[in-house]
Amino acid sequence: MKTANELFIFSIFLLLPWLVFSNPADYAARASNFDGKIFKNEHEFILLLNEPKDVPTGVISDKETIPESRLPLKVPDFTGDSTGKELFFTWFGHSSLFIQMDGKNILFDPVFSSRSSPVQFAGPKRFTPPPCSIADLPEIDILIISHDHYDHLDKIAIKKLDSKVKKYVVPLGVEKRLIKFGIAADKIINMAWWEEIREEGLTIACTPARHFSGRTLTDRFETLWASWVVSDGKHKIFESGDSGWDDHFQRIGEKYGDFDLAFIEAGQYDIRWPSVHMKPEESFEAAKALGAEYVVPIHWGAFKLARHPWDDSVQRMVKAADGSGIKIITPYIGETVPFSRILEFQTRWYGPIR
Numbered sequence: 001m002k003t004a005n006e007l008f009i010f011s012i013f014l015l016l017p018w019l020v021f022s023n024p025a026d027y028a029a030r031a032s033n034f035d036g037k038i039f040k041n042e043h044e045f046i047l048l049l050n051e052p053k054d055v056p057t058g059v060i061s062d063k064e065t066i067p068e069s070r071l072p073l074k075v076p077d078f079t080g081d082s083t084g085k086e087l088f089f090t091w092f093g094h095s096s097l098f099i100q101m102d103g104k105n106i107l108f109d110p111v112f113s114s115r116s117s118p119v120q121f122a123g124p125k126r127f128t129p130p131p132c133s134i135a136d137l138p139e140i141d142i143l144i145i146s147h148d149h150y151d152h153l154d155k156i157a158i159k160k161l162d163s164k165v166k167k168y169v170v171p172l173g174v175e176k177r178l179i180k181f182g183i184a185a186d187k188i189i190n191m192a193w194w195e196e197i198r199e200e201g202l203t204i205a206c207t208p209a210r211h212f213s214g215r216t217l218t219d220r221f222e223t224l225w226a227s228w229v230v231s232d233g234k235h236k237i238f239e240s241g242d243s244g245w246d247d248h249f250q251r252i253g254e255k256y257g258d259f260d261l262a263f264i265e266a267g268q269y270d271i272r273w274p275s276v277h278m279k280p281e282e283s284f285e286a287a288k289a290l291g292a293e294y295v296v297p298i299h300w301g302a303f304k305l306a307r308h309p310w311d312d313s314v315q316r317m318v319k320a321a322d323g324s325g326i327k328i329i330t331p332y333i334g335e336t337v338p339f340s341r342i343l344e345f346q347t348r349w350y351g352p353i354r
Contacts, residue, residue: 027172031192031224034172038221041210041275043246048272063309071128071301072349074335078138080105087235087261087339091331092130094302095152097239097263102232104141104200108239108263109152110134110161116151116303118215124151124303127310131334134160141200145170146241147213147225148177151303155181169197169204173213173223193226205229207252209243210275229256235339238262238290242299244275245282249289258291261339267300267313277306280316287326294342295321296329301350311350318348 027034033042076090076098084103091097094116097108112130117123134157143165146152153174158181168178168188175190189197191206198204209227214220228239229252238252238259253259264286269277277299278286287295297314304310318328331337331345 027192030195031172033193034224039173039213039224040221041212041246042208042248043210044275045210045212045244046273046275047212063311065304065307065310067127067310072332073128073131074332076132076136076334077336078105078136084232085234087232087237088336089261089263089296089339090131090336091263091296091298091333092132093126093128093333094300095146095241095263095265095298096130096302097298098137099230099237101230101235101237102201104202104232105138106202106230107137107140107143107161107165108228109146109241110143110157111151111154111302112157112160113154116305118150120156124305126302127304128302128333134164137161137164140165141167142202142204143168144204144228144230144239145174145178146209146228146239147171147211148174148215148223149213149242150215151305152242153177153215158183167199169199169206171206171224171226177215177223191226192224201232203229203231203233205256207238207256208246208248209241210246210248211242211244212276227252229259231256235260238264238292240264240286240298242277243286244273245278245286249286253290258293260292261294261296261342262287262290262292263296263298264290264292265299266297266317267308268303268305269308269313270306280313281320283313283317284320284324284326287321288324292326294327294329296331301333314350 033040080100088100095109096111099106115123115125172190175188193208196205207227209225211225213223213225227241230237236259264283266280266283269279297317300313321328329345337345
């Protein structure tokens, strides 16, 4: 039986990675938007509990907020390109993405659970099962998390995926979540806005977003939220995470653009939280500010988290981009897209407005 001193030392050993990673002084030295306790957005942030009166929703479809039937799925192809010259991506619905760049496998915000919720018996339920299982996925070189909300950080999925993952890249503070899930601290890289790393031959930059964080009612803003830039020297991509419209898109475009491909959130907007998510027309403005050539709308097609029709966002974004020269790519959920053939994936499979 361990003595009291031995138990104390053992508990400190277990907590050490958490204590080292979550040093407020380190966060403050690296992040100008950390005040010693919480992270902040760069500009005014509005999240309303009560609904404003006499504000139109602006929807262009009378479809239901949840599809009448399961959405069509494709079977992903993870074989990739052995030469590493081709870029492939597969959208799993909502914001979960599998990307192959320079022969490396990158996974963004993997959510495989049936519900976006702290429990699996209540909360927003998936429209359609994921297009593949976690067991179907290959080894993951880098797993990137945008922020710690349940529709982006799925504890069940992370725990099942861990044996396949070499490295995690997360915004400041999210490492505490992963360590609590049982992920080894030495597998995690945490980043502040505008920091860059070189990992697995890829350049990864953590860039701003206008959003918030938290997994309970009492821990909002305690971890950072972010967008991401990934480049392999041949292709440069942007992943927006969750974000309201702000001038950070212009600054990211000035520093890192022009982008070959941008995955931009389009969905789950509401007049009660104008700072939290973009309206589809704002998502298109973000694409222009980034200098994106091709854009894939994400953050839709899986969960009802707002009150607009389930495909209102993508329809409005396609409409906004018409005639602009920016191509909106809308692959089926689970469909693997080779970048060299990207223009073949503009099927508006979600159907016409009715």
